[in-house]
Amino acid sequence: MPKELFGKDHEFLPRDQLLSFEEIGHLVGLFVDRGVTKVRITGGEPLLRKDLEKLIGMLEAIDGVEDLTLTTNASLLTRKARSLAAAGLDRVTVSLDALDDPTFQRMNDVGFPVVSVLEGIEAAAEAGLGPIKVNAVVQRGVNEHAVVDMARHFKATGHIVRFIEYMDVGSTNGWRLDDVVPAEEMISAINQVFPLEPIPPNYPGEVANRFRYLDGEGEVGVIASVTRPFCGSCTRARLSAEGVLYTCLFASAGSNLRDAIRAGEDVGPIIDRIWSNREDRYSEIRSAQTVSIGSRVEMSYIGG
């Protein structure tokens, strides 16, 4: 939510339009009944939601939720890591796009320094919220230097950095194809300094391609969502704060489950219908436009 577009005058949704924790829990229960085992709380910034620990406790108590995770900018993580873990959160993913403040601020516009994020990561690790993943979105001409810097910094810490190709999410970020640094290029840059080899995914459909350091000091991942779209193996459903179900990160329209719940409808069959009819393949369609950058670099690293 860049400040130019979502400034001080931006009108946030009235509270009653947001799902209550009970409604979120009810919907998560319905998804779990349909085979979902992993639940990620993201945003926006999830740590800003009042009483988040209460929601975590409710989700953790749902039989069948095996992996309960949260993605955060870490602004409040140092303060909240312990209570999140105590409430039942399993892991966190922290967003960090560079280790130097000027680049970090340029990309995130968040008003707190890198050191706070690093402290948040350590607090989360101490609270047992690991293995911690660190998400770095890489943008051409902005933070390419961060790739090797961050690999070096987090190597041998047990935290796993995942470098993400810059995507046109939300169509508010003025995305251009030229802004994308292909995942192969990032891996090649790290490999020149710290030799790597590909390792298999942890589970089918994992979005990151994984690599281990040959010296045994951990792993890194890349998410090649632009040059190597994975629509065909995508199993993610997204539920917005106001209860809209999206079957694709890039979808501009979704289905309002909140109104169905509040109208007393049986929401399970609605979810079944939406899921079985989904045909999103936005990234694959987009990839037709990315052949030119994908072929500029050696492709053989990915997929091992």
Ligand SMILES: C[S@@+](CC[C@H](N)C(=O)[O-])C[C@H]1O[C@@H](n2cnc3c(N)ncnc32)[C@H](O)[C@@H]1O
């Ligand atoms: C949108 S954030 C929301 C959660 C939280 N506020 C945070 O900062 O982590 C979720 C993840 O999306 C990733 N992300 C954001 N913008 C992106 C973009 N243009 N391309 C690829 N990934 C992006 C970030 O790395 C972040 O880890």
